[in-house]
Amino acid sequence: MNNKLQAKDLINLGLFTVLYFVLGCCVAIPIGFVPIFLPILGALWTLITGIPFMLFLTRVKKFGMVTLMAILSGLLMGLTGMGYWGVPLGLIFGLLGDLILKFGNYKSAKRSLIGYAVFSLWMVGTYIPMYFMVEDSRASFAASFGKEYADKVMAVMPMWSIVLVIAGIFICAIIGGMIGKALLKKHFVKAGIV
Amino acid sequence: MDEILSATVDSRNGIVLDPRTKLFMLITITTLMFSTSNDGIMNIVKPILSLIPFALILSEHKFKTAGKYAVLYAVCFVLERLALNVWSGMISFLILAATSIMTRFAPGIMTGAYLISSTSVSEFISAMERMHVTEKIIIPLSVIFRFFPTIKEEYQAIRDAMKMRNIRFGGKNPFLMIEYRLIPLMVSVIKIGDELSAAALTRGLGAPVRRTNVCEIGFHVQDFSAIVVCFACFILFFLHQYIVF
Amino acid sequence: MIKIDHATFTYGENNEYSVGIRDIDLEIEDGQVIVLCGESGCGKTTLTRMINGLIPHYYEGKLTGEIWINGINVSQQPLYDTAKIVGSVFQNPRSQFFNVDTTSEITFGCENLGMPKEEIKDRLQATIQELHLKKLIGRNIFQLSGGEKQKIACAGVSIMKPDIFVLDEPSSNLDAASIMDLRRIIAHWKEQGKTIIISEHRLYYLRGLADRFIYMKEGQIIQDYSATEFENLTEEKREEMGLRAYVLENLLMPEMLISERTTMELHDFNFAYKNGPQILYIRECEIPANRIVAITGNNGAGKSTFSRCFCGLEKQCGTIIWNGKTYRPKERLKACYMVMQEVNHQLFTETIQDEVMISMKEENEKEADKFLDMLDLIKVKDRHPMSLSGGQKQRAAIASAIASGRSVLFLDEPTSGLDHKHMLEVAEVLREVWDTGISVYVITHDLELIIECCTDVIHFENGTIADQYQMDAEGMEKIRKYFIQEKCCGKWSKSD
Numbered sequence: 001m002n003n004k005l006q007a008k009d010l011i012n013l014g015l016f017t018v019l020y021f022v023l024g025c026c027v028a029i030p031i032g033f034v035p036i037f038l039p040i041l042g043a044l045w046t047l048i049t050g051i052p053f054m055l056f057l058t059r060v061k062k063f064g065m066v067t068l069m070a071i072l073s074g075l076l077m078g079l080t081g082m083g084y085w086g087v088p089l090g091l092i093f094g095l096l097g098d099l100i101l102k103f104g105n106y107k108s109a110k111r112s113l114i115g116y117a118v119f120s121l122w123m124v125g126t127y128i129p130m131y132f133m134v135e136d137s138r139a140s141f142a143a144s145f146g147k148e149y150a151d152k153v154m155a156v157m158p159m160w161s162i163v164l165v166i167a168g169i170f171i172c173a174i175i176g177g178m179i180g181k182a183l184l185k186k187h188f189v190k191a192g193i194v
Numbered sequence: 195m196d197e198i199l200s201a202t203v204d205s206r207n208g209i210v211l212d213p214r215t216k217l218f219m220l221i222t223i224t225t226l227m228f229s230t231s232n233d234g235i236m237n238i239v240k241p242i243l244s245l246i247p248f249a250l251i252l253s254e255h256k257f258k259t260a261g262k263y264a265v266l267y268a269v270c271f272v273l274e275r276l277a278l279n280v281w282s283g284m285i286s287f288l289i290l291a292a293t294s295i296m297t298r299f300a301p302g303i304m305t306g307a308y309l310i311s312s313t314s315v316s317e318f319i320s321a322m323e324r325m326h327v328t329e330k331i332i333i334p335l336s337v338i339f340r341f342f343p344t345i346k347e348e349y350q351a352i353r354d355a356m357k358m359r360n361i362r363f364g365g366k367n368p369f370l371m372i373e374y375r376l377i378p379l380m381v382s383v384i385k386i387g388d389e390l391s392a393a394a395l396t397r398g399l400g401a402p403v404r405r406t407n408v409c410e411i412g413f414h415v416q417d418f419s420a421i422v423v424c425f426a427c428f429i430l431f432f433l434h435q436y437i438v439f
Numbered sequence: 440m441i442k443i444d445h446a447t448f449t450y451g452e453n454n455e456y457s458v459g460i461r462d463i464d465l466e467i468e469d470g471q472v473i474v475l476c477g478e479s480g481c482g483k484t485t486l487t488r489m490i491n492g493l494i495p496h497y498y499e500g501k502l503t504g505e506i507w508i509n510g511i512n513v514s515q516q517p518l519y520d521t522a523k524i525v526g527s528v529f530q531n532p533r534s535q536f537f538n539v540d541t542t543s544e545i546t547f548g549c550e551n552l553g554m555p556k557e558e559i560k561d562r563l564q565a566t567i568q569e570l571h572l573k574k575l576i577g578r579n580i581f582q583l584s585g586g587e588k589q590k591i592a593c594a595g596v597s598i599m600k601p602d603i604f605v606l607d608e609p610s611s612n613l614d615a616a617s618i619m620d621l622r623r624i625i626a627h628w629k630e631q632g633k634t635i636i637i638s639e640h641r642l643y644y645l646r647g648l649a650d651r652f653i654y655m656k657e658g659q660i661i662q663d664y665s666a667t668e669f670e671n672l673t674e675e676k677r678e679e680m681g682l683r684a685y686v687l688e689n690l691l692m693p694e695m696l697i698s699e700r701t702t703m704e705l706h707d708f709n710f711a712y713k714n715g716p717q718i719l720y721i722r723e724c725e726i727p728a729n730r731i732v733a734i735t736g737n738n739g740a741g742k743s744t745f746s747r748c749f750c751g752l753e754k755q756c757g758t759i760i761w762n763g764k765t766y767r768p769k770e771r772l773k774a775c776y777m778v779m780q781e782v783n784h785q786l787f788t789e790t791i792q793d794e795v796m797i798s799m800k801e802e803n804e805k806e807a808d809k810f811l812d813m814l815d816l817i818k819v820k821d822r823h824p825m826s827l828s829g830g831q832k833q834r835a836a837i838a839s840a841i842a843s844g845r846s847v848l849f850l851d852e853p854t855s856g857l858d859h860k861h862m863l864e865v866a867e868v869l870r871e872v873w874d875t876g877i878s879v880y881v882i883t884h885d886l887e888l889i890i891e892c893c894t895d896v897i898h899f900e901n902g903t904i905a906d907q908y909q910m911d912a913e914g915m916e917k918i919r920k921y922f923i924q925e926k927c928c929g930k931w932s933k934s935d
Contacts, residue, residue: 005330007400008391008497014337015387019380021338022345032295051376055384064330072334081224081302186789187377191825258714316543316550340539343581348784354752355785358777359798359839374787381825382783386534393535396491396527397548397595401519406550408559409543 005064013065016056017072024049024073025080038130039161042123043168046116050176053116054184060106063098066115070094070122077126085125093121109181116180117173124166131162209253213321215417216309219246222424224302226431235434239427241271244297246423247304254312263304270296315339320407333399340390341383348382349375441467441490441603441634446504448485448494459485459500460658467636469602472629472648475638477655478681478858483638484607486655489514490636491605492521508603523552526596530608530856532588541578541591548599559598566598570624584738586617593624604628606637610644611856612780614884615922616737618644640858642685646670654680681859684887687923692890692915700909703728703761710748710756718744719756720903727895727907728761731869731879735889735921736899742882745899746849749880750775776840777849782832786824791816791835794824798843810838814868830861834868847878854885866892886922890915 005013024045031037031044060066071094074086097119104111223243226236244267251260270293277286277293315336322332352375443466448459460482467473475483488494492513495502506513513521526548529535538544545566549559567573572594575587583591589609596604606625610618622644628635629648637645642652652664664672672680674689684690708721719741726732734742748756751772759766766774779785788794795807811817814834819827824835833853840848850869854862862885869892873879883889889896889910896918898906908914 007333007395010330010333010400011337011387011391011394014334015341015383017334018338018341018345019383022342023376048372052380055380068330068334072331072338076338079220079224079302079306081227081299084225183373183377187823187825188381190789190823191381192823314540314543315538316540316547336537340537343539347581351779351781351784354747355779356787357752358750358772358775359785359843360773378784378787382781385783386531389529389531389534390537392493392497393527393529393592394537394547395497395518396493396522396525397537397599398519398522398551399537399547401522401551401553403553406553406556406559408546408550408556408563 003062005062005068009062009065012056012059013068013072016052016059017069017076019052020049020056020069021073021076023052039165040168042120042126042165043172045123046120046169046173047176047179049120050116050173050178050180051183052180053119054112054177054180055188057101057106057112057116058184058188060101063102066098066101066119067091067094070097070119074122074125082126083129085128086122087125089125089128090122093118093124112181113174113177116177117170120169120173121166123169124162127162127165131159209250209416210414211312211420212411212413212417213309213313213317214325214411215413215420216305216313217321218424219420220302220305220309222427223247223305226427227298227301235430239430239434240297242423243427244271244301246420247301247308250308250312251304254308263300267297267300270300310339310342314409316407317409317411319405320409320411323405323407324411329400337387337390341387344386345379345383348379348386352378440469440507440509441465441636442507443486443489444505444507446489446502446506448489448500448502450485450498450500459494460489460655463504463660465653465660467634469634470629470632471650472625472635472645473637474642474645474649474652475636475655476640476642476652476682477661478860479640481655482658483655485658487527487605487607487636487638490603491525491527492516492518493527519552522548522599522601524601525603525605526599526601528589528592528596528604528606528609530611532585532592532612535592536580536588536595539580541572541575541580541583544580544591545572545594545598548595552599562598562600566594569627570594570597584617585612586614586620586738589613589617590620590624593621597624597628601633603634603636606635606639608639608856609637610639610641612852614736614738618884622648640683640856642683643687646685654682678859683859683862687886687919690887690890690919692912699729701728702726703759706758706760708745708748708757710744710753712744718902719748720901721745721757724904726897726904727909728878729876730894731873731881731892732895732897733889733893733918734880734882734897734899735884735918736905740899741902742899743851744902746777746851746880746882750777750847750849752777771847774845775847775849776843776845777851778833778836778840778853780851780853780855782829782836783825785836786832789823790821791824791827791838792820794835795838795842798839800844807842810842813841813871814838830857830864833865837868837872841872841875841877845877847880848872850879850881850883852882852884854883854888859887862888863891886918889918 027044027048028041031041056069070090071087072090074084074088074090077086078084097115100111100118101115104115106112223246226243227240248260248264248267251263273289274293274297277289281289318339319332319336322335355378356374443463446463447461450459463486475486477483485494488498489502489506490508490513494500495514496518502514508521508524511524513525536544537547542563546559546563549562567576570590570593572590575583575591580588580591589612610621613621618641625635625637625645626648637649639645649666649669651666652669653660654662654664669685672685674684677685702725705721705724705726708719708724709717710719711717734745736742744753747753748768749759749771751768751770754768756768759771786794788797792804792807792811795810796802796804799806808817808820811820814837816831816834816838819831824832827835837848853865857865866888869879869881881888881893893910895909896907896914897904898921906917908917910918
């Protein structure tokens with residue numbers, strides 16, 4: 001079998017990326033309106049997108065597809081205005097996730113959960129401007145949102161809380177992956193689609 | 195939103211811009227709008243940037259959409275100012291939360307929608323190739339392009355079906371609601387995707403030759419002016435701390 | 440020349456799935472128009488996939504034997520090389536375009552193969568002329584009708600000038616007029632001396648075009664007919680073989696299904712989609728009720744919009760007065776049920792039985808089983824809806840409609856892409872549903888279905904009901920005229 005990515009694989013990749021992204025946005029957009037929920041946004045995203053991702057894995061047999069999906073997701077995220085840090089982080093965590101999955105031959109159940117969780121960490125990229133840029137421009141942040149608001153946001157998101165954000169994404173990804181697997185079994189396996 | 199996403203080249207009037215210009219404008223808007231700084235000169239730069247999608251949509255003769263967007267942005271902008279400078283307490287906090295999201299995201303989303311609706315897949319591929327982007331990114335991206343409207347179409351059909359079956363079921367269980375919507379959507383999108391792959395492959399997609407691009411893209415006066423505006427905004431952004439007035 | 444030498448193909452890794460085709464030996468001369476026919480699952484689609492190379496390069500499975508085209512073994516060369524000599528058109532117009540606008544879609548293949556720009560432009564002009572596509576250029580494909588999409592698909596392969604055209608059930612989703620357009624395109628290719636292979640259920644539109652009919656069953660070629668031999672088959676023989684009508688003129692009058700003719704009144708069915716032109720113009724009208732009514736008319740005549748309005752899916756459109764009761768859209772939503780063409784969209788649960796149960800006011804397993812039994816689904820009641828055949832899914836949707844106690848059933852093209860046997864099954868089901876006292880309305884482009892089970896016909900033109908009649912001797916003549924006109928059999932008009 002040819003191990004290079006072919007047109008067929010790339011079309012599949014596009015297809016699942018768009019499903020993954022649209023689904024994530026369906027969760028993110030209504031929740032994003034309430035800034036207090038920002039820290040758990042990434043976690044909720046990975047919780048729901050486990051479903052298309054697990055289905056995606058049934059089609060992945062070649063190295064690189066998961067990496068590319070992370071990069072593309074980061075890119076799309078950037079184009080919606082969440083900053084472009086998702087692209088480099090997508091490269092890193094996509095690659096790591098891809099490696100983990102590859103060692104399980106894209107089939108091992110345990111590895112697919114961990115692989116998905118690691119892959120999901122590209123989402124951390126969307127938090128980078130909030131954490132690392134906010135310090136720089138804290139004053140201007142206060143100027144634009146009012147001191148009160150800025151203080152509240154800072155209270156919700158102190159520097160150390162990024163650890164919680166990362167942990168949240170990781171844990172929810174594991175749960176989301178399990179939900180995805182369960183649904184896959186419930187519908188797609190029974191239906192003979194995968 | 196809806197009208198923009200569904201329209202394409204059908205009613206292609208308005209300014210013709212190179213896809214790369216549109217992309218650059220989108221990047222400028224999404225980057226600068228989301229930056230938290232709101233000092234001095236940025237108070238002028240941001241509203242100017244927010245006018246870009248307005249002008250673009252207007253040039254497409256989509257007056258209704260352009261009007262809705264302009265009113266929405268203006269109301270949010272004014273509310274934001276009022277909440278910052280006049281009001282205080284919980285109300286101002288809530289208003290700020292909602293309006294700041296709108297003023298930050300709306301221009302980017304509108305520009306993104308314009309990019310999708312006014313660019314054909316082949317123009318997009320052509321532009322990406324000229325930027326020497328690898329095929330591994332171009333093909334998935336063009337599929338993504340093609341599938342936004344498909345997902346919308348399929349989702350509407352499923353929503354109709356649920357309406358007709360009088361969705362008592364699942365009404366109490368939010369998880370079932372998601373499941374009932376999601377599973378048929380994924381099944382039909384994947385089916386369409388498989389058939390699409392087959393059709394594209396029988397027409398030579400992925401051939402190891404340099405792809406021809408029939409569509410005409412290239413930079414013209416309007417592109418240069420748009421790029422200059424974007425650059426100016428970036429420069430003002432980097433220098434905004436030093437510009438006092 | 441195409442030469443298939445002892446080819447056998449099974450899908451998937453384990454043979455239990457489905458045997459595609461078995462031990463096929465076939466030679467096709469240049470310039471012939473070949474029709475592959477037979478019941479669903481007979482292997483005709485698989486055979487087309489071997490010729491265009493999708494087997495073994497896209498559909499995975501086990502292939503033995505060889506397929507030679509003009510001296511090249513196509514199973515050995517990559518798809519993009521086969522693309523230069525074989526062009527393919529598929530069944531589903533919605534899923535075979537890669538671009539969003541028509542112009543780029545037509546040139547897509549040539550661009551992929553890296554042809555010189557000027558040549559592509561010249562070919563584009565020529566293709567537009569030859570296939571009469573002027574009106575479709577520069578449009579959004581998502582806004583085209585099925586027939587128009589299929590034309591674009593034909594243009595997209597025509598421009599690549601392959602020697603061989605492979606069409607896989609291309610007429611499945613088309614209306615009567617679009618089918619004639621398709622015929623015109625195939626005739627044009629034939630004139631150019633191309634080899635054309637069509638896998639198809641509908642046969643009537645190929646009369647006078649096809650040179651050979653290959654009848655397949657269970658993955659094997661049973662009989663190889665010349666056009667004359669095929670024409671001389673009796674209707675009984677053809678039906679016995681499970682094939683659709685070939686000579687529409689030979690179709691017999693149906694036995695009249697007698698029932699009392701009652702009507703319902705429609706008021707103010709005027710409708711336009713948001714930002715769109717008005718599509719429906721019906722101020723006042725009476726249509727038959729308690730019957731099986733066929734709704735016909737060309738694409739764009741307003742049939743589907745009418746059905747959406749009728750079923751109450753569009754909130755502000757018209758009222759219906761029936762048996763002294765007034766139905767506004769909201770009430771109609773509860774009284775009507777539409778079985779969509781894409782039936783996948785309306786099945787949600789894990790098993791067929793659940794699907795019926797959730798539609799009931801009070802979940803009752805015994806009742807549910809009764810409906811399942813009636814629709815011949817009792818054996819598969821624990822299967823997942825998505826694992827069933829198209830016909831079974833359709834029946835599952837109908838079962839849930841009956842279970843929910845609706846009084847009107849709408850069906851959108853229930854027989855598109857079905858073979859003779861399955862078409863008869865649908866007709867049978869519709870009659871049974873009707874027997875339970877439900878009014879049935881069927882949007883259809885299938886003359887055989889209409890003759891088989893419909894009692895009345897409503898004909899749509901330009902957003903309004905142009906004609907309605909009963910399926911008696913006179914009605915039969917009318918409906919036949921609409922389908923046949925003088926379009927078929929060589930005398931089609933050369934309009935744009």
